[in-house]
Every structure is written in structure tokens, then in C-alpha cells.
Amino acid sequence: xxxxxxxxxxxxxxxxxxxxxxxxxxxxxxxxxxxxxxxxxxxxxxxxxxxxxxxxxxxxxxxxxxxxxxxxxxxxxxxxxxxxxxxxxxxxxxxxxxxxxxxxxxxxxxxxxxxxxxxxxxxxxxxxxxxxxxxxxxxxxxxxxxxxxxxxxxxxxxxxxxxxxxxxxxxxxxxxxxxxxxxxxxxxxxxxxxxxxxxxxxxxxxxxxxxxxxxxxxxxxx
Amino acid sequence: xxxxxxxxxxxxxxxxxxxxxxxxxxxxxxxxxxxxxxxxxxxxxxxxxxxxxxxxxxxxxxxxxxxxxxxxxxxxxxxxxxxxxxxxxxxxxxxxxxxxxxxxxxxxxxxxxxxxxxxxxxxxxxxxxxxxxxxxxxxxxxxxxxxxxxxxxxxxxxxxxxxxxxxxxxxxxxxxxxxxxxxxxxxxxxxxxxxxxxxxxxxxxxxxxxxxxxxxxxxxxxxxxxxxxxxxxxxxxxxxxxxxxxxxxxxxxxxxxxxxxxxxxxxxxxxxxxxxxxxxxxxxxxxxxxxxxxxxxxxxxxxxxxxxxxxxxxxxxxxxxxxxxxxxxxxxxxxxxxxxxxxxxxxxxxxxxxxxxxxxxxxxxxxxxxxxxxxxxxxxxxxxxxxxxxxxxxxxxxxxxxxxxxxxxxxxxxxxxxxxxxxxxxxxxxxxxxxxxxxxxxxxxxxxxxxxxxxxxxxxxxxx
Numbered sequence: 061x062x063x064x065x066x067x068x069x070x071x072x073x074x075x076x077x078x079x080x081x082x083x084x085x086x087x088x089x090x091x092x093x094x095x096x097x098x099x100x101x102x103x104x105x106x107x108x109x110x111x112x113x114x115x116x117x118x119x120x121x122x123x124x125x126x127x128x129x130x131x132x133x134x135x136x137x138x139x140x141x142x143x144x145x146x147x148x149x150x151x152x153x154x155x156x157x158x159x160x161x162x163x164x165x166x167x168x169x170x171x172x173x174x175x176x177x178x179x180x181x182x183x184x185x186x187x188x189x190x191x192x193x194x195x196x197x198x199x200x201x202x203x204x205x206x207x208x209x210x211x212x213x214x215x216x217x218x219x220x221x222x223x224x225x226x227x228x229x230x231x232x233x234x235x236x237x238x239x240x241x242x243x244x245x246x247x248x249x250x251x252x253x254x255x256x257x258x259x260x261x262x263x264x265x266x267x268x269x270x271x272x273x274x275x276x277x278x279x280x281x282x
Numbered sequence: 283x284x285x286x287x288x289x290x291x292x293x294x295x296x297x298x299x300x301x302x303x304x305x306x307x308x309x310x311x312x313x314x315x316x317x318x319x320x321x322x323x324x325x326x327x328x329x330x331x332x333x334x335x336x337x338x339x340x341x342x343x344x345x346x347x348x349x350x351x352x353x354x355x356x357x358x359x360x361x362x363x364x365x366x367x368x369x370x371x372x373x374x375x376x377x378x379x380x381x382x383x384x385x386x387x388x389x390x391x392x393x394x395x396x397x398x399x400x401x402x403x404x405x406x407x408x409x410x411x412x413x414x415x416x417x418x419x420x421x422x423x424x425x426x427x428x429x430x431x432x433x434x435x436x437x438x439x440x441x442x443x444x445x446x447x448x449x450x451x452x453x454x455x456x457x458x459x460x461x462x463x464x465x466x467x468x469x470x471x472x473x474x475x476x477x478x479x480x481x482x483x484x485x486x487x488x489x490x491x492x493x494x495x496x497x498x499x500x501x502x503x504x505x506x507x508x509x510x511x512x513x514x515x516x517x518x519x520x521x522x523x524x525x526x527x528x529x530x531x532x533x534x535x536x537x538x539x540x541x542x543x544x545x546x547x548x549x550x551x552x553x554x555x556x557x558x559x560x561x562x563x564x565x566x567x568x569x570x571x572x573x574x575x576x577x578x579x580x581x582x583x584x585x586x587x588x589x590x591x592x593x594x595x596x597x598x599x600x601x602x603x604x605x606x607x608x609x610x611x612x613x614x615x616x617x618x619x620x621x622x623x624x625x626x627x628x629x630x631x632x633x634x635x636x637x638x639x640x641x642x643x644x645x646x647x648x649x650x651x652x653x654x655x656x657x658x659x660x661x662x663x664x665x666x667x668x669x670x671x672x673x674x675x676x677x678x679x680x681x682x683x684x685x686x687x688x689x690x691x692x693x694x695x696x697x698x699x700x701x702x703x704x705x706x707x708x709x710x711x712x713x714x715x716x717x718x719x720x721x722x723x724x725x726x727x728x729x730x731x732x733x734x735x736x737x738x739x740x741x742x743x744x745x746x
Contacts, residue, residue: 069542069546069573070543071546071550071569071573072546074565075549075550075553075569077323077544077547078548078553078562078565078566079552079553079556082553082556113538117547140537140538140539140541140542140545141534141538142534142537142538142541143534160541160546161541161542161544161545162541162545162547162548163545163548164548164549164552165548165549165553166552167553168623276409
């Protein structure tokens with residue numbers, strides 16, 4: 061799951077990225093509103109965390125521009141402005157939720173899940189496909205009723221598949237999800253991660269679509 | 283004297299003045315009437331005595347020494363009932379006759395004539411003229427007249443209470459209409475005071491209804507006398523409103539600026555707690571340290587801003603600019619001093635008229651900024667020149683990137699160049715400097731020259 065964090069305070073952004081990464085979220089970071097508009101329109105994100113006070117002005121125009129460009133990604137506004145008017149304005153502009161600083165990273169993560177649930181029209185944070193069950197709140201995964209241990213990236217990739225069952229996810233998309241904009245290198249490639257997931261669950265869970273990418277099969281084929 | 287209620291004071295004072303005037307008028311009338319009656323009756327007594335003398339000197343009936351001519355008095359009881367004059371004129375005479383007495387005495391002590399209401403002792407002393415005596419428990423006014431031809435003394439007298447009664451009646455009759463009028467007068471005074479003080483009450487009500495959070499100016503028709511008061515209150519409310527707005531904005535800004543470093547602390551503390559390796563721990567600790575220093579710096583600058591927000595009185599002094607600059611430079615943190623190369627070009631003889639303490643803070647902020655934003659080991663130049671009655675102090679330094687689009691916002695409270703967010707600061711230094719320069723009647727101008735250097739020019743008017 062990819063998040064876009066738009067925050068001009070580098071220390072805070074750094075801390076949030078670390079915290080969200082620990083919670084199995086891949087977070088991309090940009091500083092200004094104009095950068096945010098380019099990023100959100102050119103790349104797919106699951107949620108945008110947007111600080112209202114940005115160096116190039118109040119970020120309300122970012123929300124309005126994205127909504128005008130038909131970007132429906134949920135927007136969680138993160139701000140230090142505790143004005144009712146600002147909150148109402150942000151929500152009216154198209155934001156989905158509002159978190160006031162100082163805030164706990166756990167609260168942000170909980171709100172992110174709520175936004176995702178609403179966006180994906182789910183009632184709870186437990187995803188189920190075949191015999192795999194993923195608890196997004198507790199970051200736990202079970203197969204056939206037994207806990208399985210996944211690495212952070214394996215969890216991230218499997219969660220992405222389970223959020224988009226029966227949909228082909230391109231290799232490039234999964235690469236971006238796994239390594240981010242900064243291109244963090246890890247010896248393991250996407251193939252290795254998928255191989256490990258299949259090993260820990262079942263080979264029939266993720267199907268390779270040759271030349272395109274991979275797809276999670278929600279129901280076992282007989 | 284402290285006035286607690288204008289209305290009560292007006293009512294009491296106006297009514298008191300009216301009553302006092304009435305009292306003075308009454309007393310004056312009473313004394314005048316009494317005096318006139320005295321004159322009249324005294325003259326009547328004297329005239330009465332002379333009439334008797336005439337009767338003595340030219341009698342139709344010769345007086346003999348042994349006759350006691352007691353003049354009969356009608357027995358008419360004064361029952362105190364008020365009657366008309368006509369009713370009091372009885373066929374027997376008048377009840378007041380008993381209050382008028384006459385005696386005629388021979389020089390040898392023989393009583394010749396007396397009225398029935400006096401005895402056979404001399405009523406008055408044998409001394410010509412008017413006398414006041416007490417007889418039968420009453421005060422009498424008498425007149426003694428000596429008749430040498432007849433060697434006789436004529437005493438005529440009248441009871442004083444007759445005069446008092448008359449005076450009282452006359453005075454009362456005159457004052458009665460006034461006394462009856464006093465109640466309507468008091469009522470009218472009360473109505474006038476109520477009507478006259480109505481705008482004061484309405485203004486007071488309007489003031490009491492004023493919402494302290496809104497402080498709307500008072501708009502209502504008022505008499506001329508209250509308009510200056512209304513204008514003063516409205517002016518005060520406008521100033522208060524502006525002050526509260528400023529305070530509110532300041533608190534909002536402060537709250538906003540504190541929230542971000544607090545978030546940094548919270549998030550990194552959480553990260554530190556959950557860190558799985560020493561690198562994560564180090565990163566969190568460094569971030570907490572940075573954020574704490576940022577908070578401390580922010581609080582320090584907020585205190586300086588707060589001081590400047592209140593109308594302070596500048597303590598002007600004529601001072602050498604070079605010395606002031608050197609002092610400011612000496613107060614810059616040592617790491618920043620060593621970070622860049624300083625080039626100071628200020629004429630020694632150049633004097634400025636400033637508040638040294640405040641101006642020192644303004645200069646230090648400019649130098650601080652220059653050292654922070656300039657690339658390491660680059661040159662920061664401080665120059666001064668005189669230009670049209672103003673001393674222009676210019677501080678220039680190299681800077682990374684193009685900041686021309688941000689120049690207009692520099693000096694805004696909490697504004698920080700977004701290309702330089704990595705530089706520690708709260709966005710208050712230039713705001714404080716601008717405020718200090720403005721207090722000195724000067725201005726601060728920012729520019730980026732063609733070589734890309736950031737230039738701050740401080741224009742300080744010099745009045746000689």
C-alpha cells in the first residue's frame with residue numbers, strides 16, 4: 061500500500077515515514093503543493109497525507125486541484141491549524157479526514173485504515189482470500205488458521221494483492237511499491253518476494269500473468 | 283463628592299433647591315407681613331391713644347376722680363372656629379376687642395378709664411412711647427401717652443398673638459398656592475430628570491449588552507453631550523478589538539508553530555520506543571534533539587516578539603554604527619561566526635540614533651540569518667552608506683537557489699523559505715527585525731542581485 065506524504069517539515073516527515081514503514085506502508089514524500097499535484101496525478105497512491113501549511117501556500121488548492129482532476133484517492137489532512145473554518149474548508153474542498161498536530165503515528169495509521177476501508181467499501185480491517193487471512197490492524201497474517209511470518213516487504217506486497225484481488229498488478233507497480241521513489245535496493249527482487257509468499261501460503265494464491273505482472277486469485281480454481 | 287447616581291443627584295438637588303427657595307420666600311414673606319402689620323397696628327395704637335387724649339382734653343362728659351369708667355367688653359368666646367369676617371361681626375362687637383386694652387391714669391395714681399379686659403393696675407410704665415409687656419400670660423404691645431393738661435397717662439395695648447395670627451394667615455394664604463404647586467413641581471422635575479437621563483440609561487444598557495467577543499461599535503442617536511463619550515468608547519472598543527485580534531492571531535500562530543515540533547517529538551519518541559536497531563535509535567534521538575532546540579529557539583524568539591507587540595518607548599541614543607555592528611557580531615553564536623567569512627565596511631564616523639538594545643537585536647538577527655543561509659565559508663558583507671537623510675545598512679550573502687518569488691513574504695511571521703527548510707529557525711528573526719526597524723521609522727528591503735546574492739537593506743532615517 062502506497063501513501064503520499066506531503067509535509068514541509070523534514071524532521072516530521074522523516075519520523076512519520078519511519079513509523080508508517082514499521083506499519084507496512086510504503087510512503088513517498090514531497091514538500092510542496094505543486095510537487096504533490098504532480099505526484100498524485102502521475103502515480104497511484106492509496107491515501108494522501110497532506111499538511112495544510114505548505115511552503116507554496118495553504119494546501120486547499122492542492123485538494124481542489126486533485127478533485128478537479130478526478131483523483132479520488134482519499135486525502136487525510138494533517139495540520140497544525142486548529143480553526144474550525146479551516147477544517148470545514150478542507151473537508152468541503154474534498155479532504156476525507158482531518159488530524160490535528162501533535163498527533164500519534166498510531167492515530168494516523170488508524171485513520172488511514174478507516175479511509176481505506178471506506179474507499180474500498182469494506183467493513184473491517186481483515187482481508188480474506190482463499191485460506192489466507194490478513195489482519196491489517198494487527199499486521200498479522202494466517203494461512204489455514206496458522207500464523208505465518210512475513211517480512212515487511214512480503215507483507216506489503218501480499219496486502220496490496222489482497223486489497224486488489226483478481227486484478228493484475230504490474231511488475232513496475234510492485235517494484236515501485238517495494239522499493240519506493242528513493243529506489244532502496246534490496247537483494248531480493250519482486251520474484252523472490254512472490255516466491256516466498258507462495259511458499260508460506262500456497263502456490264495457487266498468486267498467479268503469474270506472463271509479460272504483464274501478477275494477480276491474486278481470490279477463489280481456488282478447481 | 284462622589285456621585286453614585288446622576289438621576290438621584292439631580293432629583294434631590296433640584297427639589298432641594300425648590301424647597302429651599304420656597305422656605306426662604308415664606309420666611310421673607312412672613313417677616314415682611316409681620317413687619318407691615320406691626321407698623322399698621324402700632325400706628326393704630328398710637329392713633330387710638332391720641333383719640334382718647336382728645337376725648338380727655340375736650341370731654342363732653344367731665345371726669346371725676348372717683349368714677350371708674352370701665353369700658354364694657356362683649357363676652358365673645360374665641361372658640362377657634364374659622365369664620366368669615368362678616369360672621370365675626372356680632373351685634374355685641376368683635377371677639378378681638380378683648381385683645382385691645384386701654385387705661386387712663388391720673389398722675390396722682392388714680393385710674394380714670396379702663397377697658398373691661400384689664401385690671402386696676404397700670405398696664406404700661408409711665409414713659410411715653412411703645413412698650414412690650416406681659417399681661418395675663420400674653421405678650422402685649424402697648425403705647426403710653428402723657429396728657430400734661432389733664433396730668434393723665436393714656437395706655438393703649440394690643441395682644442401680640444393677634445398680629446402673629448394675622449401675619450400667619452397672610453403668609454399662609456400667599457404660600458398655599460406655592461405649597462400646593464410643590465407636588466406637581468416635584469413630579470415635573472422627576473419626569474424631566476427621567477427624560478433627560480434616558481439616553482444615559484439607554485447607553486448604559488447598550489454597553490452592558492455589548493458582547494466582549496464581538497465589541498461592535500455603539501450606534502444609537504444620542505444627545506450632543508453624550509456623543510464625545512460614545513466616540514471615546516467606540517474608539518476604545520475598536521482599539522481593543524484590534525488588540526484582541528492581534529493577540530488571537532499571535533496565539534493561533536504560536537499554537538500552529540508549536541504543534542509541528544511537538545509532533546516531531548511525539549512521532550520520534552514513539553519511533554525511539556519501537557526502534558529495532560541502533561541506527562533507528564540514533565535517528566530518533568537526533569530528531570528529538572533537533573526538535574527540542576527548535577522549540578527552545580522558538581520560545582526565545584516568541585518572547586522577543588511578545589515584548590515588541592506592546593507599545594514600547596524607544597530609548598534613543600546617538601551611537602557609533604561600527605561599534606553597534608561589532609557588538610551584534612560578537613553576540614552571534616561562535617559556530618555561525620566561524621561558518622562564513624565576514625567583511626565589514628562601515629565608516630568609523632557614522633553615527634546612528636537608535637535604541638541600542640533593540641537595534642542590537644535587529645542587527646544580530648540579520649547577521650544570524652546571513653551566516654545560517656550562506657554556503658559554508660562564503661563571504662557575508664556588512665556595509666553602510668548615507669542616502670537622502672537615511673543610513674542604509676546592507677547585509678549580503680550568497681544563497682543557494684532562486685528566492686525571488688519568496689522575497690515579498692520574507693519578514694512575515696513564521697514564514698520560512700521552503701528551499702531552506704533544513705536550516706534551523708522559527709521564521710521569526712526577520713519578523714522581529716522588521717518590527718524593530720519599523721519602530722525606528724525605518725524599513726527593511728530584501729532583494730536578490732544578479733549574481734544571486736541575497737541582500738537585506740535596512741533604511742534608518744536620521745533626524746539631526
